[in-house]
Amino acid sequence: MQAIEVSHLIKKFGSLTALNDINFSVDEGETFGFLGPNGAGKTTTIRILTGISRPTSGTATIFGHDIEHDTIAARQSMGIVSENSNVYDDLTAWQNMIFSAELYHVGRNEREKKTTELLKIFGLYERCNDKVHGFSKGMKRRLTLAMGLVNSPRLLFLDEPTSGLDVQSNLIIRDVVTDLVREGVTVFLTTHNIEEANIMCDRVAIINKGNIAAIDAPESLKKTIQSVQSIEVSFDRSSADQLDELRRLPMVNDAQKAGDKFKLYTEDPSEVIDAVMAYAHTHNLKVMSITTLGPSLEDVFIRLTGLQRKGGAVHAID
Amino acid sequence: MPSINHESWSKRLSRELSAAWAIARKDMRIYYLKPNIIVSGILFPLFMFLAFAIGKNAPPGTLIPGLISITLLFSASSIEPVSIPIERRVKTFDRLLSAPISLYSLVSGESLSGFLYSLGIACLPLAIGIVVFSTPIVNAPVLVVAMILTAFCFATLGTLFAAYPTENVGEVMSMLNTVRLPLIFISGVFIPISTMPEIGQEIALISPLTYGNDMIEYAYTGRSLFSPLLDIVVQVVFILVFQITANYLYKKFNE
Ligand SMILES: Nc1ncnc2c1ncn2[C@@H]1O[C@H](COP(=O)(O)OP(=O)(O)OP(=O)(O)O)[C@@H](O)[C@H]1O
Ligand SMILES: [Mg+2]
Numbered sequence: 001m002q003a004i005e006v007s008h009l010i011k012k013f014g015s016l017t018a019l020n021d022i023n024f025s026v027d028e029g030e031t032f033g034f035l036g037p038n039g040a041g042k043t044t045t046i047r048i049l050t051g052i053s054r055p056t057s058g059t060a061t062i063f064g065h066d067i068e069h070d071t072i073a074a075r076q077s078m079g080i081v082s083e084n085s086n087v088y089d090d091l092t093a094w095q096n097m098i099f100s101a102e103l104y105h106v107g108r109n110e111r112e113k114k115t116t117e118l119l120k121i122f123g124l125y126e127r128c129n130d131k132v133h134g135f136s137k138g139m140k141r142r143l144t145l146a147m148g149l150v151n152s153p154r155l156l157f158l159d160e161p162t163s164g165l166d167v168q169s170n171l172i173i174r175d176v177v178t179d180l181v182r183e184g185v186t187v188f189l190t191t192h193n194i195e196e197a198n199i200m201c202d203r204v205a206i207i208n209k210g211n212i213a214a215i216d217a218p219e220s221l222k223k224t225i226q227s228v229q230s231i232e233v234s235f236d237r238s239s240a241d242q243l244d245e246l247r248r249l250p251m252v253n254d255a256q257k258a259g260d261k262f263k264l265y266t267e268d269p270s271e272v273i274d275a276v277m278a279y280a281h282t283h284n285l286k287v288m289s290i291t292t293l294g295p296s297l298e299d300v301f302i303r304l305t306g307l308q309r310k311g312g313a314v315h316a317i318d
Numbered sequence: 319m320p321s322i323n324h325e326s327w328s329k330r331l332s333r334e335l336s337a338a339w340a341i342a343r344k345d346m347r348i349y350y351l352k353p354n355i356i357v358s359g360i361l362f363p364l365f366m367f368l369a370f371a372i373g374k375n376a377p378p379g380t381l382i383p384g385l386i387s388i389t390l391l392f393s394a395s396s397i398e399p400v401s402i403p404i405e406r407r408v409k410t411f412d413r414l415l416s417a418p419i420s421l422y423s424l425v426s427g428e429s430l431s432g433f434l435y436s437l438g439i440a441c442l443p444l445a446i447g448i449v450v451f452s453t454p455i456v457n458a459p460v461l462v463v464a465m466i467l468t469a470f471c472f473a474t475l476g477t478l479f480a481a482y483p484t485e486n487v488g489e490v491m492s493m494l495n496t497v498r499l500p501l502i503f504i505s506g507v508f509i510p511i512s513t514m515p516e517i518g519q520e521i522a523l524i525s526p527l528t529y530g531n532d533m534i535e536y537a538y539t540g541r542s543l544f545s546p547l548l549d550i551v552v553q554v555v556f557i558l559v560f561q562i563t564a565n566y567l568y569k570k571f572n573e
Contacts, residue, residue: 050416051415051416052412052415052416052572053572054572071418072418072419072420073418075416075417075418076418080413080416082409082412084408084409086408086409086410086412086413087410088344088348088410089408090347090348091344091347091348095347099340099344100413102336102337102340103337103340103341103413103414103417103418103419104417104418105333105336105337105418
């Protein structure tokens with residue numbers, strides 16, 4: 001059975017079309033990512049799939065239960081982690097967890113056991129009797145996640161689980177999700193972090209302005225734009241004009257500066273390597289490193305969403 | 319027909335009730351001591367009452383029924399109009415909206431906290447009447463039923479107004495006050511309905527407080543406009559109408 005099945009979903013807010021006829025399905029046990037820029041419609045999709053918001057038209061089912069007409073059954077198997085850390089500041093971490101468990105009708109013994117277990121996993125057990133009021137952002141985020149897991153969901157919705165967090169909180173969250181996936185939990189996550197989608201997801205849907213531009217495994221998505229490859233090069237000295245000069249080299253479609261390195265996009269890496277070496281020679285520069293790179297998920301994303309690179313001489317197609 | 323997918327009604331009911339109770343308890347923990355709830359739920363009716371009582375020559379003990387009525391009105395309808403906009407703002411309301419419970423349980427759970435708060439607060443004037451003024455109670459069971467119905471009626475009214483989709487407490491409160499302040503004057507709390515002009519008497523009939531106050535009067539004095547049974551029926555109808563409307567509005571405003 002499909003964990004999620006979405007068919008011809010449209011959501012309008014007045015004249016704004018937030019979701020424009022989207023279709024996708026998520027298999028049980030799969031980790032499915034929604035990757036898109038701000039305002040793409042990621043949260044709107046989650047709100048419809050969790051029954052908080054109603055679609056203008058189209059249907060969505062969760063494990064076969066229609067979310068609009070069989071809402072309660074559909075919700076029983078889900079855990080929801082919203083993009084805001086929506087915890088009760090005036091309750092303790094423990095009370096927050098217990099309240100969540102009560103809403104999902106988790107039995108008394110089970111909810112205390114699960115609460116203890118989850119608070120320990122998320123490194124909050126020592127603070128379990130403190131009001132959440134004084135918690136840091138990362139602690140609140142971790143508590144939100146723990147609250148979403150207290151009913152042992154089969155399907156977990158994560159709306160930007162790690163955005164704005166430090167490395168430690170990030171790692172805890174990713175580890176927990178990895179463990180859940182191993183136990184067979186289906187995960188639907190949204191992110192604008194391309195690397196996160198790349199490591200965590202079996203399949204990624206790229207969404208922009210309410211339209212799904214592509215759905216595929218990260219590696220397959222990269223293959224679709226094999227023509228976009230790049231060379232990463234660094235020199236012993238840098239000067240202000242280097243970026244522009246490199247961009248003007250033959251066969252270079254675009255150039256970007258990243259730290260002390262330049263990334264040159266091309267369809268013909270070997271040609272560009274020659275050109276870079278010649279350029280270094282005429283300017284009396286020493287090449288410190290040079291590497292060819294395949295397309296990254298970021299490249300796919302930029303290509304498919306029609307976004308532009310900063311200072312981009314080359315525009316992504318459409 | 320029972321099947322694996324459809325849980326039994328009793329199980330479903332117990333699940334809904336315990337979720338409603340959890341929501342009510344959460345409100346009690348968080349909101350009962352919030353300053354704006356104390357002001358609008360306790361201090362406000364007290365000062366309103368004093369303002370009226372001072373102008374009257376009646377012995378203070380006879381004012382107890384009226385004090386109980388307005389305390390119930392204000393305290394019951396003060397929790398949800400504060401808690402729900404706040405929860406919308408901090409997005410915890412989404413938790414309630416996305417929980418596997420019916421909207422009815424959500425609305426009743428919210429109302430339940432206002433109801434219990436109100437009953438607790440109304441025990442104060444009740445106790446003052448008994449201890450300080452030795453105000454006699456003619457019919458205690460009627461008083462208990464009256465207090466329960468009045469508290470639940472106005473708690474539901476508070477939840478109904480809080481359906482208005484705003485994150486601003488003040489907006490809900492000012493809408494609510496344009497309704498509940500006039501109720502004091504048209505429900506026979508300070509001005510007996512029998513002494514009002516005819517038009518006033520007709521308006522009084524549409525106020526839910528008229529019936530609760532009438533029952534409370536009956537419990538204290540044995541005199542009333544309507545029979546307690548009629549008061550009960552009318553209040554139950556008001557509660558149902560408020561609950562159904564609240565349910566409809568929460569659904570409608572839930573884009
Ligand atoms: N309640 C609402 N009323 C009106 N417009 C809305 C509402 N909710 C969302 N929108 C609009 O719908 C579009 C999609 O919003 P959504 O929150 O789904 O984006 P998102 O992909 O989650 O973005 P972000 O990465 O910033 O969280 C936006 O243009 C937003 O302004
Ligand atoms: Mg979002």
